[in-house]
Amino acid sequence: MELFRISFLKFGVVDLVDVLLVAFFVYRFFLLILGTRSFQILIGLFLVFLVGVAAFWFQLEAVKWLITNVATVGVIVLVVVFQPELRRALAQMGQHRLFRFFFRYQPPERLKEVVKGVEQLASRRYGALIVVEREANLNRIIETGKILNASLSSEALVTIFTPHTPLHDGAVVIRGDEIVACACTLPLTQNPAFHHTYGTRHKAAVGVTEDSDAIVVVVSEETGRISVAYDGILNRGLEVEMLLPALTKLFKTR
Numbered sequence: 001m002e003l004f005r006i007s008f009l010k011f012g013v014v015d016l017v018d019v020l021l022v023a024f025f026v027y028r029f030f031l032l033i034l035g036t037r038s039f040q041i042l043i044g045l046f047l048v049f050l051v052g053v054a055a056f057w058f059q060l061e062a063v064k065w066l067i068t069n070v071a072t073v074g075v076i077v078l079v080v081v082f083q084p085e086l087r088r089a090l091a092q093m094g095q096h097r098l099f100r101f102f103f104r105y106q107p108p109e110r111l112k113e114v115v116k117g118v119e120q121l122a123s124r125r126y127g128a129l130i131v132v133e134r135e136a137n138l139n140r141i142i143e144t145g146k147i148l149n150a151s152l153s154s155e156a157l158v159t160i161f162t163p164h165t166p167l168h169d170g171a172v173v174i175r176g177d178e179i180v181a182c183a184c185t186l187p188l189t190q191n192p193a194f195h196h197t198y199g200t201r202h203k204a205a206v207g208v209t210e211d212s213d214a215i216v217v218v219v220s221e222e223t224g225r226i227s228v229a230y231d232g233i234l235n236r237g238l239e240v241e242m243l244l245p246a247l248t249k250l251f252k253t254r
Helices: 013-033 037-058 061-072 074-081 083-094 109-124 154-161 200-211 240-252
Strands: 002-006 009-012 128-132 146-151 171-175 178-184 215-219 226-230 233-238
Touching (some): 128 154, 128 200, 154 178, 200 226
Antiparallel strands (some): 128 215, 146 178
């Protein structure tokens, strides 16, 4: 089915779907790398591309030779440079609801590690603030803390939030299967409903979820009570047995 024609070029429904698919994947990729070092590298590559176009336009033979030879290994370089982002994109694709329609959904292993860690923290009444990144990039939060890039485990979470240790203040940020940063500062909610009855940890948990799609698990150091924040909502007083189903549901409905 032809939608319109430009000179001798035909543009049909298949072409429209083709363009929309490419635009969607490019948009999702930009969301993944926005604000990261990879985004700066991408800008640099785009500038190199512009130089290449200028070289071919003005017949700059030396520059053309250099660009042509670099381009032969460019694909391999791109795969190496953007390997973390490509891995995250494929992982998120596998967790998309379209795929979960055909396959029974299983909670990611990282959620089980978070729950195990929270159970130990709550039993010891160690205060904790655990931010789990979903699709929205949290680099602005990560930059306020200490970069770890450590494998996610319940033991690591307990170690970080043990009182009087150097990194126990602030929040940890989990991206994929890694604790990417700790001792991070979160924005406090400005919602007046939380001003008088909630502590700083809970206000911070709500604040970051108002600005992103992150999920935050809070453990109160006074009571050991577990809370979960998402979309500016705070669900308080969860029993540890209900935490994994609650987190699984939030990820499943993403």
